[in-house]
Amino acid sequence: MIARRDLAVRVAARTDLSPTCFRVILETVDEVAAVPGQFGMLTCGVGFDPLLRRALSIAGVVRREGVTCVEMMVKEIGRGTTLLRHASVGSRLRLLAPLGNGFTLTAVEGTRLGLIVGGIGLPPVLFAAEQLAARKVGFDLYVGAASGAELLEVERCGKAAAAVGGELVLTTDDGSAGEHGFVTDALQRRLDGGCAYGRLLACGPNPMLAALTRLARDRALAAELSLEEPMACGVGVCLGCVVELEDGRYVASCKEGPVFSVDRLAERWWP
Amino acid sequence: MIARRDLAVRVAARTDLSPTCFRVILETVDEVAAVPGQFGMLTCGVGFDPLLRRALSIAGVVRREGVTCVEMMVKEIGRGTTLLRHASVGSRLRLLAPLGNGFTLTAVEGTRLGLIVGGIGLPPVLFAAEQLAARKVGFDLYVGAASGAELLEVERCGKAAAAVGGELVLTTDDGSAGEHGFVTDALQRRLDGGCAYGRLLACGPNPMLAALTRLARDRALAAELSLEEPMACGVGVCLGCVVELEDGRYVASCKEGPVFSVDRLAERWWP
């Protein structure tokens, strides 16, 4: 496993990406060797409330001139993420990272990969897309959101897909941009139309992942999902974040995940 | 009583005054009519930790162009004041103010007033000094601190005293500036030398106020002290901040104080 560390980081920049989502760049002098799918546990307050760090996927890592910039994309949903949105540039936080496993990024003979994103599920998948593009592994990228305004980083997504001749498929629940409907519906249409993917990599809200699981199981497609369970420690010691596997065992998603192959997951895990 | 309000304020500026103390300027569109000795209860975090607001004396109020600037001077001693020191300019806080009573600022026939400050006791007394100067009421100002570096706003103090021909007496515990010793010793020397004050107004740490109380009682001098008791509400409903009076009653120092006449206080109140 790649060495995790409790990094002293500085909020170097914050940009709005949509009405609800924003980007944070965290700067540290340490090197961070993260792979797509891994996450970090970030402090978001100073006192004991909120008590726990928040789990955030790593959207990218860039090192230059002795400084590492870790990119995260965050949706403001509750107290921790609101604090983060209002943290001033220059604030000092701590980031325990990189944690967990990552997506399998190898090519599958003769097919492309299918990358599927729902909403704020973008960061690990975009990180994967950019690394696949750099390695010239072909993929199509499906990105769904509630509305056009909530589609994040469309240009960057298009650029990554284009680099390997892949398609960027956009969908919105309200039809205000891209195809109308769920991102899994768009995927299904392409599959029905003869598109073949050697492996699906996905992150998004549970209902989307549930739909995707059914789709993948029905068609015996390999698929890896990045799951989001409430986490206290992020390092496997609290057992709060467990996911049920097909054999009935509960495993810590912060250690054995957050990326799981659909065929390992208990069916009743899906809501 | 002057109308108190729960003001929405903005941190407009923050300046270091000494290694441990800093000034905060809080801006609000509302008018604030505060008198020297009054204080406010300021929020200093966003979550439930720290839970309570912090009591801070008002050091001055300026209104111009529809904006009121409330000045506070703060010593960083614990969690709340540390948060305040690190609050970014522009942060939004709430200030419940003005609260409590104030010093008696009227002149006493034929004598000057004696104003005595220990350390971070400066804000209410400096506020008083500047108002007395504006009203041409004579006073001498005694300011004590642990060391020269901890003497706050010396120029401003000098200016206020000079405006009414008063003396500014500086003392430090370590002798690094002004007279060597406690501020109450300097006062005692002046009193022994024939100086007469119609009323003493003081704020500072409890040991200083205790010494002053003895001095005032021994010489039957009128004296008003601004006391500092731990406070939860600042508005008289928790009864956490009580001070014992000579008649044995406990009264809320946030309502009947924080300024008390020494002759009302129970002797055993002094540590």
Next chain:
Amino acid sequence: MNVRLDTTVGSLKLTNPVLAASGTFGYGLDLLEFCPPESLGGVVTKGLSPRPRRGNPTPRIVETAAGMINAIGLQNIGVEAFCREALPQLRVRGAVVVVNVFGERMEEYLEVIDRCEAEDGLAGYELNVSCPNVTAGGMEFGHDPVPLERLTAICRAATRRPLWVKLSPNAPDLVATARAAVAGGADALTLINTVRAMAIDADTRRPILANGFGGLSGPAVKPIALRMVWEVHKAVPAVPLVGIGGIETGRDVVEFVLAGASAVQVGTAIFRDPAAPLRIVAELETFCDDHKVARVAELTGGLQWR
């Protein structure tokens, strides 16, 4: 659509379910410009004893993580001064006033009630049998079902007004005290009072509070209070409950109501925000409207166990 906030605690009708808690709102008249008492479901007075009490020496309060410990020791002006000075103004304003009753002996509880019975415009009584900060009275009645039932019965006999008993989270057997209060004739149960707690000054090696111990309140205790309300509701489902402990938002109120409360009280939150109870009423209204709740009262005990 607008939710109906009115509710009842036993026979007592309230325009909304949010009351100010005893000991955190004075005698109802201290925060008029932030929170007029008549705008709330009701106000519970600071604990009243037959004669004025000085309370404990200082320090009396200390902040803890998301909470505070107090050991005020029931300083109060006495029932006589309350009836003469505060009550007339509360009456004129139309506030619903619940008198929090405290005594060192059973007779003292009766003395307070008897004095109040001479007055109009009082909605009811809340027996404080759970104050952790006094040596006599308080906890000793609240921890043992036998004297608690007796005390409740004696007070019951003295008034026809609604009689609430405020339970202690420190009691060995909470449900047993709840049943005892009901057996004694309580119309409703208020819970929880503060949790016995302590803070130590590592520098001086002494307790921070002059009293040594004190009672913990605020958001820190909310998860404990919520559990206790639900436990008591399951044990005595027909008994109206008044929930209290760490309530800071309208959403907190919904949680207590779902756990079984018919009304709630807001305490420590007032120290952070003098308008807290009124703000909480507004937040409750918004929550209910957003969630298409027609009447707050229909939520009581509506928790669906998984």
Next chain:
Amino acid sequence: MNVRLDTTVGSLKLTNPVLAASGTFGYGLDLLEFCPPESLGGVVTKGLSPRPRRGNPTPRIVETAAGMINAIGLQNIGVEAFCREALPQLRVRGAVVVVNVFGERMEEYLEVIDRCEAEDGLAGYELNVSCPNVTAGGMEFGHDPVPLERLTAICRAATRRPLWVKLSPNAPDLVATARAAVAGGADALTLINTVRAMAIDADTRRPILANGFGGLSGPAVKPIALRMVWEVHKAVPAVPLVGIGGIETGRDVVEFVLAGASAVQVGTAIFRDPAAPLRIVAELETFCDDHKVARVAELTGGLQWR
């Protein structure tokens, strides 16, 4: 001057008084780069049962104000896997290991101890009779002095190693359970386990935890834990206590030690900071040096009541 941090809990010698708490540090080997187990006073394992346990369904944790509620349900790999997989590594490292023992029936506690007795390099046992998150075992032994004394006595007969009993803050009578554990032969008492608590989702009208209830831990409970340690210390002053509940700093350790603890455990703080126990040892050292404390052990019970 340098403080001596070494201390004893009964016959057990520790190089410093800070242990990692059960359920918050895995089996001692998960956070090696942040907190090597041998650098601590000791590590207490996750509660071990005779056979592996799956634990409760999810959600198992929820954050509260300055605290968290957990209902893990004692998921563990079982004593056999622990002895084979984790213990050898802990032994090589020289860690002081206390096994937290859990069973649904008395015999299961014995099974765990018997299996461990076959192993070298274990410092002692901590009986978990206070887990609020399992239906069988746990609390029923911890709440009633009679079965608690019996369980302790049975375990006592099975080992000569130090035997600690971990007390429940939810017990009707804490001091009575303390005395029962001592009567049964406990060498030391650990307190407190988590406080029974609940969180409700106002939107879905259901408990947030799949288990309904759970146990509250973290800074929110510190003032309650401190009070309980002091109460038990006053009641049984000769019995070594291990303090636990919301410890986050070296100063917190001093407070628990003054209240009567000979050692402490750090739990939830580890979730916020994987190096917490080690950091706390360093803070404790600095505090003692600043305050001219020659030996930490001399502070135990040193609280001066006002």
